[in-house]
Amino acid sequence: MTKTSVSFDSVGLTLAGDLYIPDAPAGGPLPAIVVGHPGGGVKEQTAGLYARKLSEKGFVTLAFDAAYQGESGGEPRGLEDPAHRVEDLKAAVSFLTGRPEVEADRIGELGICAGGGYALAAAASDPRVQAVATVSAADLARHFKHGGDGTQDPAVFRQLLDAASRARTSEARGETVTPLHLIPDTEAEARAHGGEYGAEGWEYYRTARGHHPRQADFFVWPSIDKLAIFDAFTALPLLADRPALLLAGTRAVTAWMSIEAYRMIQGPKELHWIDGASHTDLYDKPRYVDPAVARLAGFFGTHL
Template sequence: MKIITAAVVLSCMLIGQTFAQKNQTNQKKMNATEQKEHYTFTLSDKVVRKKVSFKNRYGIVLSGDYYLPKNKENEKLPALAISGPFGAVKEQSSGLYANQMAEKGFAVIAFDPSYTGESGGEPRNIASSDINTEDFSAAVDFLGLQKNVDRDKIGIIGICGFGGFALNATAIDKRVKAVATTSMYDMPRVSSKGYYDKMTQEERDKILKEMSLQRWKDAEKGSPEYGNSPNPNVLKGDEPQFVKDYFDYYKTPRGFHERSVNSNQAWTKTNGFSLMNIPILAYIKEISPRPLLLIAGENAHSRYFSEDVYKMAAEPKELMIIPNAVHVDLYDKTDIIPFDKLESFFRTYLK
């Protein structure tokens, strides 16, 4: 298949759908008021869930769902912080993972990253190599203060783009005892170099110049402009398979959520400003001696990210390839996602 250039990548993944100011206002109202809850999965009858909030180091209030196994609310439990995919919300994949892992006996927080979903931060729908890494550490802060959590037994799961941020958070935050990723993306790498690192210097310069000039437009206007759709509203049929897969998750009842950037919103036109210039995996060897588990689909377009991280990381490390699976299969297909493996991994190393 013809490799997609970085310009197309950024239009597909980072610079989202035109997002009018009116829609921003509607979202703020939705975040501030009681709304009928919409989750893309069913809560287990063995699990309880409650809404929580906590601040990160920058003072941004993050919104999360705290999952606990029933009848164990007063026990000291191993705990997990989960977020992702990039552009998703806690009512999608991260919540599904939290639900499954709580059913297996873990205390779990699934959270919306800064500037997205129900979490705070203005303007809306921007990403940051630094702040999104910090969001994981803030979730660890939260877990360590819970009376039913053993703060010496805290791990992280990062999905898709938040797999990369999870690895970065684990490298710097020594409270995290083990980390696992599924369908991992290194967002700064793909933003700055394109898929398979095929971005040319000319393409990179063009994108950076456009974003640089956009800053003056935003400053003059007093608010950011939003770009094109991360995922098309209608498929023409000639899209790469991974774009069709994203559509099948984010744009259909399977995974659609009204607060998800990837379902019906957008990133700012300058969203790549941090991602394109602040790499996150320079210190990945410092995860060791804590263990690392990387899970990727055999047929996932993103598989190479996990394979490259596996080569870069120090022991103990493990790479698990799921036969026949594509990238989004590891978002929500509970018959494919290896939850038993995740349980045994964290049971072994959260000690």
């Protein structure tokens, strides 16, 4: 497998990506998979891990940083624009169609966490995507509105919207605005705020296990009102007869979003459970990632 740094355009912004190409002679163009990262993540983390492992299974894969984040362009830094995240995935497909290693009519998408929600939205509205899969899927809009486990008091998100509107006013007055920090500084804070799920996210992003210096540790406040009017699952019926595979851990508190997406998909679909895995276990732990990759490789091998 060979990894090459690449760049491509997404609605006027330059995105940075890593292209993984299998070493074995192919005898012709190969099927390809675009891999979308979690909210706040970067291509060097779990998206890159899955891209590398799937490339080792014979696929050309592309992991990239979303606009406004990582090594990709866009200002302000730390903007989470769901509509642009969907455009980024479509731009990645466009980029792959021009690569000589790729068979343009055999392209799929894989999204992890928030990347899963965005991949479902992008695939549903882009018939060039022949198959779509998710790992620990999350619609980031649902996550912010309802919490990771779906039980959050609606008042919490209304408070975030109030804070976002105040931030807009402060910026208009030339005042300095503190952004919304994503991960607490200590494990105790993370656990107090989000229980075991919060603590696991803290461990992945704040320790040597998964931390990367370019990860998005904050979102600027306009991200919140953009998320307020977004729904990653609205277009799912447009997948029609294109297949979808959703992977979720049996211990994942976020699994309700995979279940909801599964129910809304009207064509060929499978909800596959990884026994014993939590949401974040599927980011990097071999005992869970390896069977997930095996299932993904079989799925894409069949449908691309």
